[in-house]
Amino acid sequence: MGSILLIGEPGTGKTRLILKYMKYFDRVLWISTTESAPTVRRKFNNHNSNIWIVDTHTWDQQVKTTPQDIIVNNPLNLNEVSIAIGKALDNLKKDYFVVFDSISGLLLYHTPQKIIHFLRNIVVRMESDGSSGIFTLVKNAHDVQTQTSITLVFQNIVELERQINSDSVRRLIKIVRASQYVESEIGEMKITKDDVAIPDVLDQFIKAQLGIR
16 A cells, blocks of 8 residues: 655646546545535546545535535644544545645645645555555646655655647656556556546556555
8 A cells, every 4th residue: 555646737637547546445535625525526426435525625615515524614724634634534444545636735825844744644644544545736836846845755656747739639647756666657648538548557556556456
């Protein structure tokens, strides 16, 4: 079990790739810093997982939520965010899948140093619970030093890129950092209506890091 940092600009397919692997888990925590809990739930379609959402985006707005949605009224208080995450993980117990979408949302309010400490605590909790997760970071939304500092928390980093030509769009998936040998570190990613297709060697690498058999 392990964690992956997924980097990419908006529109590169980060959410679609996450949903591809989320379907393998029965228990999920989705931490949202850029969308409300109801908006996030609309992404899941037919996922039958036990899904908890920690919403740090809505603040104190009146939104329709479920008992498994935890609204953080003050994301400026990282301790409040940590308590909300801990409550959700206590309910999920173990063998869960964490989606943190996105680190960039909290970097609007906090220094990289505070976020690094905050992320390390989540990663340690996940590892002790025998669980895994994917954390996202918006590429080019931060200065190079900030982005580099955040990447130090993760042993596995995957980057998505979209290349737009005059008559086509090509998407690439790259292994930027890996905790184990990967035979091929770059490949093409194709998004269809119902799935995301990536080369088998990259698919197997991601599954291995997330503990998917």
